[in-house]
Ligand SMILES: Nc1ncnc2c1ncn2[C@@H]1O[C@H](COP(=O)(O)OP(=O)(O)OP(=O)(O)O)[C@@H](O)[C@H]1O
């Protein structure tokens with residue numbers, strides 16, 4: 212656990228970057244620091260590994276005052292990932308990852324073997340092992356940066372906008388893999404970003420800072436979206452926060468409607484006879500939804516079979532354990548207005564329409 | 580033909596006769612070449628050893644950089660012949676002391692390399708230094724295992740300039756009587772009365788250029804071996 216106790220940083224030129232910050236980052240969880248540019252996120256993060264020394268208050272790591280620990284010693288138990296990865300350009304990927312274990316005196320051979328494993332763990336092919344950093348894309352370099360920070364298995368990880376220099380598609384991949392990895396490793400993570408969506412996606416709790424390094428609000432993502440403490444936080448969290456908050460609440464019991472279905476292998480005639488309002492849901496052999504068939508589209512040319520080309524596959528599919536947002540999206544994106552819901556194995560469970568979902572959302576509001 | 584240098588004939592005074600001249604005075608010329616090579620290389624190595632801490636200091640303490648660059652820049656503007664002549668009295672050596680030339684050239688090399696080392700260290704990307712600090716490297720470990728290796732390309736480029744310019748400055752020392760390839764220019768001048776006699780002069784130029792090329796290639800080769808990661812940059 213990391214605890215800021217009225218920690219402050221005033222730079223020599225008088226800039227107050229962090230002002231009496233009280234904050235707890237619980238063990239095994241992701242705490243995100245988010246806020247506008249210049250609000251003191253990087254400064255706060257670097258005070259934890261003493262790359263910047265606090266000028267007031269103190270910071271405790273597992274109840275020990277970090278001000279009393281030798282900086283180099285302290286840093287060896289804290290992984291650190293920065294925006295442009297900061298890989299050592301003169302070392303191969305494998306040697307970059309093995310840097311910390313080798314510094315700690317582990318045998319080179321063992322350190323490299325471990326590094327190989329880590330490479331795979333962060334989703335990189337082992338063929339990259341003997342390349343140099345310039346030969347990797349930005350996203351790949353960032354993965355290596357994460358692997359290097361993890362190499363000595365530090366209990367704490369500090370991450371300063373690690374995914375913000377890559378394009379949105381890669382960023383999303385990196386975020387998903389990061390969450391998967393954290394699910395396996397359970398590190399104590401402090402994660403800095405200026406992107407509220409990233410904060411809400413990744414954080415177990417989110418600390419919103421305002422310029423001048425003051426804490427505006429510390430809350431879970433759902434709480435932050437549904438109950439911002441003041442206008443600053445509300446504006447920062449964004450306009451469609453009501454809708455986004457729906458992404459954090461699982462509906463629970465869904466009032467599903469039955470829906471006639473046919474197998475992909477059935478004839479077009481069978482499908483047309485079973486159709487409801489001119490639409491029929493087509494399933495594969497494992498009863499997984501394949502798409503909606505419009506009776507008007509007719510059979511495959513020159514045959515009696517269902518034409519797989521005309522199936523409408525655009526709608527999203529919600530899980531029975533899905534959030535309000537996922538279920539609502541399934542209903543809204545379905546060409547029939549009937550949202551497709553599947554069970555845990557991906558097999559068709561039933562449908563629900565948007566009116567029903569909105570009723571659920573409203574009754575939720577009344578109940579809580 | 581054996582006495583070509585003593586009684587130059589009009590046929591052998593052609594500039595192209597330098598090879599014949601070389602064959603006639605082989606052992607003496609090779610001796611000079613050898614000394615010339617040492618005089619060019621050793622001051623650069625000693626100069627680098629002195630410039631490394633100075634360059635590091637002027638990088639570490641920002642306020643040192645401007646005065647350090649002014650002083651080393653000024654040193655470099657002193658004409659080499661003046662420095663050769665001034666070194667013995669300043670250091671209490673006899674003139675024509677064997678250390679006279681290496682000391683003067685070391686001064687030049689330091690003057691050139693302090694800036695090169697400081698700029699080389701400055702060429703290390705900020706995030707690389709931060710990453711090294713953040714993973715728990717001590718300052719010394721960071722300097723020797725990250726900053727200096729990453730600065731090698733910049734420092735090596737400076738070493739090449741220093742070495743090649745030393746080759747020409749050693750030759751100037753030869754003209755004031757120290758034994759190296761510069762002597763060939765002195766001999767050529769002495770033999771050019773009453774009529775011009777080129778072979779020793781051309782030979783001096785050819786050997787100096789060859790020496791510079793060889794030394795330059797050796798540094799280039801060593802740099803390549805020391806920086807395999809640079810080839811990855813080039814092949815990108
Ligand atoms: N070395 C320094 N000297 C003086 N002021 C500084 C220094 N470093 C940062 N600051 C100032 O402290 C404040 C906080 O900086 P910090 O880097 O922590 O912000 P940040 O929240 O990480 O911003 P960004 O999102 O742009 O990275 C800023 O006003 C910045 O200008």
Ligand SMILES: [Mg+2]
Pocket residue numbers: 252253254
């Ligand atoms: Mg920052």
